[in-house]
Amino acid sequence: MSTLIKLAVIPGDGIGPEVVAEAVKVLEAATVADDVTFDATWFSLGAARFLETGDVLTDEDLTAIAGHDAILLGAVGGVPGDPRLADANIERGLLLKLRFSLDHYVNLRPSVLFPGVPSPLAAPGNVDFVVVREGTEGPYVGNGGAIRQGTAHEVANEVSVNTAFGVERVVRYAFAKAQARPRRHLTLVHKTNVLVFAGSLWQRIVIAVAAEYPDVTVDYLHVDAATIFLVSNPSRFDVIVTDNLFGDILTDLAAAISGGIGLAASGNINPEGRFPSMFEPVHGSAPDIAGKQLADPTAAILSVALLLEHLGQTDAAARVSAAVTADIVARAALGTPRSTSAVGDAIVTRLTD
Amino acid sequence: MSTLIKLAVIPGDGIGPEVVAEAVKVLEAATVADDVTFDATWFSLGAARFLETGDVLTDEDLTAIAGHDAILLGAVGGVPGDPRLADANIERGLLLKLRFSLDHYVNLRPSVLFPGVPSPLAAPGNVDFVVVREGTEGPYVGNGGAIRQGTAHEVANEVSVNTAFGVERVVRYAFAKAQARPRRHLTLVHKTNVLVFAGSLWQRIVIAVAAEYPDVTVDYLHVDAATIFLVSNPSRFDVIVTDNLFGDILTDLAAAISGGIGLAASGNINPEGRFPSMFEPVHGSAPDIAGKQLADPTAAILSVALLLEHLGQTDAAARVSAAVTADIVARAALGTPRSTSAVGDAIVTRLTD
């Protein structure tokens, strides 16, 4: 039985193309044995494309991308402060537009502290949790506005929109995830004492869905308290479910304590598969080190493992995870840092030997 | 010259009364030499009062409190999950109502890692920064609502309101603070790439005010990136200025990395003195350890130092800081933990010896 997977590849800006090149190498090496072929279409999108053409993401781009089985994205964004990009907002117009248009309501971000990886925490313990961040609602909906802009009387509002439909589906996904993990624990993170309407909706839905998962234990933390636990006792977490903005903040902190943003993978997932899901490292385009083979492609390669798992290629996903873990453990023994492609090559070698 | 200071004391719930008792002891001991007298009025407010009378904060309470020169608050909030408090929301109805009614637009939260204090970070470096959190706007305004509540079609919104007036005054305060510190550095934290209207307002005002402070260096971080730096390189921060919600999150994380919430002081400040400012430890009421003399009163006592400084009693403020620092350094040498009142007594002894 042979499988053909149509893959949209968006290398993006800065270090994006470098890390994506390694991720694609690994993707192919991991699946040859299973007779899986990737038909990859490369999309030139990001700050560079905008500067060339003035387009961030056209309807044609979006339709073409939507016709694929999955998306692999490197990183997008130009040099911070570049005046030519001042009005572009590549993040909103490209990254968030893809997440919203393709209904990526689950933003899945695992945090694992691999053996031998240094953490900024003195005693991190066993860090192994996953954040299920809502991806299509909350303060990210783009429902803001301003009056009297530029005057002393300016008022700028941002509206966080939360729906029972949107919260319930991501909460259900998080409970299913928790049930499939050994510890079966779910933590809702919100700020119910201040954001009383949104908080109440999240809390009521978690309580209601919990009744269907009697084997999953549940607790609640305010977002401020959650940051304390992330540095004082991160091993208390198993599955965290939270809104779009809190999830954004917590997953960067989670990446930092579990070895840094160079290892943090993510999936923007449409679980029903109505739209292609998109896999990307949590890190940005880091233009300052771009083109120098200095970037660590591990986060992009771990995102490939999430992609394979999402597509049902669980054996290949496990092989990638195992090869990356082995490579990470071996790193400490190396005296010198390796180039971006050397890391990819080393992982490919582990997969094919 | 003798000074009489009218002080409103709100011990509150849980460990609040215990830590406030020590803070008041220290306040009096620190000022006798300066011929300062405190005329203290004690207000019974919090979950206990609500359960007794059904009132959270009456107009009479508010008017009476507003007639004082400063407020010292312990902590408010009942036992989490207490069904009798389900609809009370003591936080919104009392703590936030005081901050908003008394126009506490500066929420000042210093983070200092004192010598000998353990941090969860392996290599914290020199942690010494202050967060200037806006206190009267943003997602805290209580401008939320829901339709079709309790149905599958519920929509719950929360509006973050930001005004040029409100942002400019807190940004000016932060620049003045930065200018008065040796490093003269200010970091704006926001999420301008997503919350584009509010973010743009903050960014434009920081740029405009920066022109008046050429000796203060300025940079910008997205809130997610700021959490990474707080654990990977906290010594990079000097003054952080940020909105109400980001400030809430960052200051709990900041407290965690600089020795924990037991040492974190805060001031809710109305800089012009039109209303009394309010000083409180960042920690909560911790009902689980209340009444056992287990709470660390240090955060409350450091809040007294902020109170004295705000009232212009700078010598007394410096004496309290010095006594607390000396006590903290001495703690490591002690084998056993001390009771709440023993900590207060030790600090009083240092002040009066």
Ligand SMILES: CC(C)[C@H](C(=O)O)[C@@H](O)C(=O)O
């Ligand atoms: C680039 C930005 C819009 C994005 C977000 O806020 O979601 C990023 O921080 C992330 O976490 O993927």
Ligand SMILES: CC(C)[C@H](C(=O)O)[C@@H](O)C(=O)O
């Ligand atoms: C209790 C709560 C409303 C409060 C806040 O969110 O401001 C607290 O977390 C704080 O930081 O003082």
